[in-house]
Amino acid sequence: xxxxxxxxxxxxxxxxxxxxxxxxxxxxxxxxxxxxxxxxxxxxxxxxxxxxxxxxxxxxxxxxxxxxxxxxxxxxxxxxxxxxxxxxxxxxxxxxxxxxxxxxxxxxxxxxxxxxxxxxxxxxxxxxxxxxxxxxxxxxxxxxxxxxxxxxxxxxxxxxxxxxxxxxxxxxxxxxxxxxxxxxxxxxxxxxxxxxxxxxxxxxxxxxxxxxxxxxxxxxxxxxxxxxxxxxxxxxxxxxxxxxxxxxxxxxxxxxxxxxxxxxxxxxxxxxxxxxxxxxxxxxxxxxxxxxxxxxxxxxxxxxxxxxxxxxxxxxxxxxxxxxxxxxxxxxxxxxxxxxxxxxxxxxxxxxxxxxxxxxxxxxxxxxxxxxxxxxxxxxxxxxxxxxxxxxxxxxxxxxxxxxxxxxxxxxxxxxxxxxxxxxxxxxxxxxxxxxxxxxxxxxxxxxxxxxxxxxxxxxxxxxxxxxxxxxxxxxxxxxxxxxxxxxxxxxxxxxxxxxxxxxxxxxxxxxxxxxxxxxxxxxxxxxxxxxxxxxxxxxxxxxxxxxxxxxxxxxxxxxxxxxxxxxxxxxxxxxxxxxxxxxxxxxxxxxxxxxxxxxxxxxxxxxxxxxxxxxxxxxxxxxxxxxxxxxxxxxxxxxxxxxxxxxxxxxxxxxxxxxxxxxxxxxxxxxxxxxxxxxxxxxxxxxxxxxxxxxxxxxxxxxxxxxxxxxxxxxxxxxxxxxxxxxxxxxxxxxxxxxxxxxxxx
Numbered sequence: 001x002x003x004x005x006x007x008x009x010x011x012x013x014x015x016x017x018x019x020x021x022x023x024x025x026x027x028x029x030x031x032x033x034x035x036x037x038x039x040x041x042x043x044x045x046x047x048x049x050x051x052x053x054x055x056x057x058x059x060x061x062x063x064x065x066x067x068x069x070x071x072x073x074x075x076x077x078x079x080x081x082x083x084x085x086x087x088x089x090x091x092x093x094x095x096x097x098x099x100x101x102x103x104x105x106x107x108x109x110x111x112x113x114x115x116x117x118x119x120x121x122x123x124x125x126x127x128x129x130x131x132x133x134x135x136x137x138x139x140x141x142x143x144x145x146x147x148x149x150x151x152x153x154x155x156x157x158x159x160x161x162x163x164x165x166x167x168x169x170x171x172x173x174x175x176x177x178x179x180x181x182x183x184x185x186x187x188x189x190x191x192x193x194x195x196x197x198x199x200x201x202x203x204x205x206x207x208x209x210x211x212x213x214x215x216x217x218x219x220x221x222x223x224x225x226x227x228x229x230x231x232x233x234x235x236x237x238x239x240x241x242x243x244x245x246x247x248x249x250x251x252x253x254x255x256x257x258x259x260x261x262x263x264x265x266x267x268x269x270x271x272x273x274x275x276x277x278x279x280x281x282x283x284x285x286x287x288x289x290x291x292x293x294x295x296x297x298x299x300x301x302x303x304x305x306x307x308x309x310x311x312x313x314x315x316x317x318x319x320x321x322x323x324x325x326x327x328x329x330x331x332x333x334x335x336x337x338x339x340x341x342x343x344x345x346x347x348x349x350x351x352x353x354x355x356x357x358x359x360x361x362x363x364x365x366x367x368x369x370x371x372x373x374x375x376x377x378x379x380x381x382x383x384x385x386x387x388x389x390x391x392x393x394x395x396x397x398x399x400x401x402x403x404x405x406x407x408x409x410x411x412x413x414x415x416x417x418x419x420x421x422x423x424x425x426x427x428x429x430x431x432x433x434x435x436x437x438x439x440x441x442x443x444x445x446x447x448x449x450x451x452x453x454x455x456x457x458x459x460x461x462x463x464x465x466x467x468x469x470x471x472x473x474x475x476x477x478x479x480x481x482x483x484x485x486x487x488x489x490x491x492x493x494x495x496x497x498x499x500x501x502x503x504x505x506x507x508x509x510x511x512x513x514x515x516x517x518x519x520x521x522x523x524x525x526x527x528x529x530x531x532x533x534x535x536x537x538x539x540x541x542x543x544x545x546x547x548x549x550x551x552x553x554x555x556x557x558x559x560x561x562x563x564x565x566x567x568x569x570x571x572x573x574x575x576x577x578x579x580x581x582x583x584x585x586x587x588x589x590x591x592x593x594x595x596x597x598x599x600x601x602x603x604x605x606x607x608x609x610x611x612x613x614x615x616x617x618x619x620x621x622x623x624x625x626x627x628x629x630x631x632x633x634x635x636x637x638x639x640x641x642x643x644x645x646x647x648x649x650x651x652x653x654x655x656x657x658x659x660x661x662x663x664x665x666x667x668x669x670x671x672x673x674x675x676x677x678x679x680x681x682x683x684x685x686x687x688x689x690x691x692x693x694x695x696x697x698x699x700x701x702x703x704x705x706x707x708x709x710x711x712x713x714x715x716x717x718x719x720x721x722x723x724x725x726x727x728x729x730x731x732x733x734x735x736x737x738x739x740x741x742x743x744x745x746x747x
Contacts, residue, residue, distance in 0.1 A: 442545050
């Protein structure tokens with residue numbers, strides 16, 4: 001008996017130890033999973049959201065009414081003359097009334113409210129709801145993409161205080177009416193599950209409690225069997241002991257699956273509120289809350305977009321349950337039952353996500369080294385970009401016209417904010433980003449950096465350069481014989497003429513006199529980071545660069561001599577709104593504003609009389625400066641150009657570096673024009689502002705000196721102060737007769 005008692009005691013102790021060990025393992029497992037789940041009320045896997053830039057309407061904006069309404073419709077605003085709630089607008093020429101929702105981002109904020117925009121000649125006059133004039137108003141940023149890792153889930157965290165009481169009561173009424181009274185387990189449901197499993201029937205029946213559903217969603221696989229049911233119950237008990245009811249309910253509401261947006265799952269009530277109604281949680285009505293609660297049991301069957309009648313019947317069932325549980329009165333029930341389902345989903349235009357892909361992929365590529373996969377895809381970050389959705393759409397759509405491949409970058413020259421970026425014709429076919437990852441020879445598109453370095457070194461637009469064939473030593477017993485593109489030589493040309501007509505021989509003359517070290521150093525100052533050979537060939541664009549960096553270099557010509565860094569990302573915040581990084585658009589002065597304007601003047605000549613004059617036949621009517629680029633055998637074609645408001649760069653070529661007989665004027669420039677004509681539609685026309693430090697002198701382009709009365713070709717030329725030619729032309733003292741004598745070589 002004593003031995004038997006000892007054995008029984010040992011068995012009991014062993015069983016107790018095993019149970020304690022099992023409980024310890026269970027607790028450790030639960031805490032491991034919950035440590036990230038409950039921190040700040042957040043889930044362990046929340047979507048990271050990538051936003052486009054907000055759109056500011058101020059004195060610079062000349063958008064048509066249709067274009068402004070297009071932006072509002074993309075944000076989910078509905079046209080409603082009654083204007084009863086945020087997210088609505090009305091148009092009655094010339095007034096556009098908008099009831100803005102309001103938003104807050106790291107850089108900007110907009111209070112919700114009613115604004116009236118009156119269309120004037122080339123701008124909008126804005127007043128607020130009190131009738132007071134305001135300088136600007138801002139449309140909230142458009143959601144461009146969501147990152148959810150391999151599970152592809154759209155989810156945004158909501159803390160308990162954000163969740164409306166009506167929504168919580170609706171969910172409890174229909175899913176677990178005894179939620180506030182039990183300890184996490186419905187023993188009758190467990191009994192039904194056990195009986196069904198022992199009888200061999202498939203698919204266990206019986207409603208789990210909210211706590212059990214939470215356990216299943218965040219800890220367990222979806223397979224239905226007795227082992228999972230027992231583990232689910234044990235974890236539910238642990239959750240009830242570890243956390244309060246409000247915490248459990250908040251976690252549950254953040255994790256439940258509530259529908260499908262294409263290939264992306266919609267999970268959590270905050271994401272669902274935005275998906276179905278374009279509303280924040282605080283703005284959900286009684287009927288909205290009932291519809292969301294009704295979706296939980298079968299989001300597919302009760303999808304209001306697909307089956308409005310079934311969705312309404314389910315919503316009404318939830319409303320009746322809420323009445324039965326004393327949540328709403330009979331009057332509230334009757335008023336709610338007669339209301340139709342009102343959906344206000346922001347419907348993306350077909351193919352829109354394709355238009356954003358290259359931009360979003362580049363954002364991810366830049367952030368991954370800083371945050372890693374886990375944080376970037378699962379921690380609910382908010383990423384604010386500089387993308388303009390309409391410009392991005394225009395960029396990707398003109399890229400589809402390019403053959404065989406191409407890339408486009410558009411940025412604000414004053415800040416470096418990248419507004420649009422396309423890395424190829426079709427992201428679905430190739431994810432390689434040719435705007436940022438492809439290294440290609442820029443050809444003559446590099447020449448402006450050579451000419452700017454020369455101007456800084458003391459040369460002027462009137463400097464006379466030799467433009468003749470010349471052999472340069474290349475290697476032992478070898479020579480390099482560069483030629484002008486069309487085989488025509490001018491003999492001599494002014495510096496302005498050499499750039500306008502892209503004369504290779506004259507450019508090499510200038511590069512020799514300036515020095516290749518100064519040229520490469522100047523390019524570095526403007527942001528060129530790719531390796532540059534310290535050779536004359538670099539002056540003709542033989543060293544490879546990428547489109548984004550050389551477009552950023554041109555920005556210094558457009559913005560008054562500041563170096564700007566092209567930036568796709570404005571800010572990143574965590575799920576609590578804490579700012580993790582913030583771009584301040586710092587500008588560094590690299591050269592005199594007068595020199596910057598002088599370069600713009602030279603590049604205007606490229607468009608007015610040189611290699612880009614084809615643009616004049618494309619109905620272009622705004623101030624423009626830019627440069628074409630073409631490499632040997634037409635392997636690469638470029639055009640980088642800018643107005644006072646916007647800069648864009650285009651590259652066209654073949655991924656395998658095959659000769660395609662492309663030229664900047666024929667292949668890149670028309671694509672650039674097609675994009676820019678859409679891109680500047682929002683902006684009031686402006687002129688390039690001439691700074692101090694420049695003088696205008698009438699010169700003779702043959703001598704490069706001040707023109708005399710007898711000079712047959714007199715032209716106005718700009719000079720940096722104190723660099724203007726001191727003397728007068730000595731070639732035309734005899735008037736026209738003397739000019740003819742020189743022409744025939746008799747002087």
